[in-house]
Amino acid sequence: MRGGTVSNPRVPVWLKPRGMTCVVVGGGPVAARRAGRLAEAGAEVVMLSPTLCPEAAELVQRGFVAWRERPYRPGDLAHAALAVAATDDPAVNAAVREEARSRGIWCNRADDASDSDLDFASVTCFGDVSISIATGGKRPDLAKRLRQALEDDLATGGDAFIRLLRQCAASAASAGDDACPEP
Numbered sequence: 001m002r003g004g005t006v007s008n009p010r011v012p013v014w015l016k017p018r019g020m021t022c023v024v025v026g027g028g029p030v031a032a033r034r035a036g037r038l039a040e041a042g043a044e045v046v047m048l049s050p051t052l053c054p055e056a057a058e059l060v061q062r063g064f065v066a067w068r069e070r071p072y073r074p075g076d077l078a079h080a081a082l083a084v085a086a087t088d089d090p091a092v093n094a095a096v097r098e099e100a101r102s103r104g105i106w107c108n109r110a111d112d113a114s115d116s117d118l119d120f121a122s123v124t125c126f127g128d129v130s131i132s133i134a135t136g137g138k139r140p141d142l143a144k145r146l147r148q149a150l151e152d153d154l155a156t157g158g159d160a161f162i163r164l165l166r167q168c169a170a171s172a173a174s175a176g177d178d179a180c181p182e183p
């Protein structure tokens, strides 16, 4: 692959979830980010959670997301095309993941990239051009930092993003295996 070797095989794609039923389990900030992004792209989002954080509550109030005020139960993915497991309980996330697997639908696990069919990347858009940044689940904080740096840098026309990209690639590579490109 251009840019270096990849030890964590993934295929970058742009999901167009218009009309898909997406079940998001959990009502915290991470679930709200996932639900918001899917709803913005036209998905029919159902959130299952006994509680909602303010961001999730706003999505529900504005009618972007339907809310079932209860914990997840096996069978909740019956009509789903995509599942997101984003509770703070790994056992619940694992159960959601298992149900998705048994139904043959994709599942994002917010707490375990190694057990996910897809990761949500950090994204920035310039008109019709979108750039997505991911680290194979290793350093989402770096993905966010790179996204912010790219936005700042392109706003001022400089080349700081390229320098930071090299530093982050080196830092992520030294934290794990050879998943990141050589600087």
Ligand SMILES: C[C@@]1(CC(=O)O)c2cc3[nH]c(cc4nc(cc5[nH]c(cc(n2)[C@H]1CCC(=O)O)[C@@](C)(CC(=O)O)[C@@H]5CCC(=O)O)C(CC(=O)O)=C4CCC(=O)O)c(CCC(=O)O)c3CC(=O)O
Binding pocket: 033, 034, 108, 109, 110, 111, 112, 113, 116, 118, 119, 120, 121, 122, 123, 133, 134, 135, 136, 137, 138, 139, 140, 141, 143, 144, 147
């Ligand atoms: C695997 C993945 C699964 C998925 O969710 O899809 C995942 C997993 C985990 N994230 C964790 C932590 C944080 N994640 C963020 C932020 C983002 N995380 C996102 C994606 C992903 N995160 C997927 C991999 C993407 C990739 O390949 O890089 C972004 C890019 C997209 C989005 O979330 O929309 C978004 C930035 C958006 C933006 O602003 O551009 C921040 C920073 C912050 O929130 O400000 C922190 C605190 C960091 C700190 O401070 O250390 C933890 C540890 C939890 C714990 O220990 O409790 C796990 C679990 C684990 O690593 O096992």
Ligand SMILES: NC(=O)C1=CN([C@@H]2O[C@H](COP(=O)(O)OP(=O)(O)OC[C@H]3O[C@@H](n4cnc5c(N)ncnc54)[C@H](O)[C@@H]3O)[C@@H](O)[C@H]2O)C=CC1
Binding pocket: 025, 026, 027, 028, 029, 030, 031, 048, 049, 050, 051, 052, 053, 070, 071, 072, 086, 087, 088, 089, 092, 110, 111, 140
């Ligand atoms: N992917 C990412 O960007 C990040 C992922 N994480 C991971 O995601 C998890 C969730 O993060 P937050 O949203 O900050 O958590 P949080 O603790 O704020 O919210 C957890 C939510 O899950 C709900 N919940 C608990 N048990 C449930 C059940 N049985 N059924 C349905 N809903 C249930 C709670 O009511 C609450 O709404 C974290 O525990 C961590 O493992 C954390 C930070 C960033």
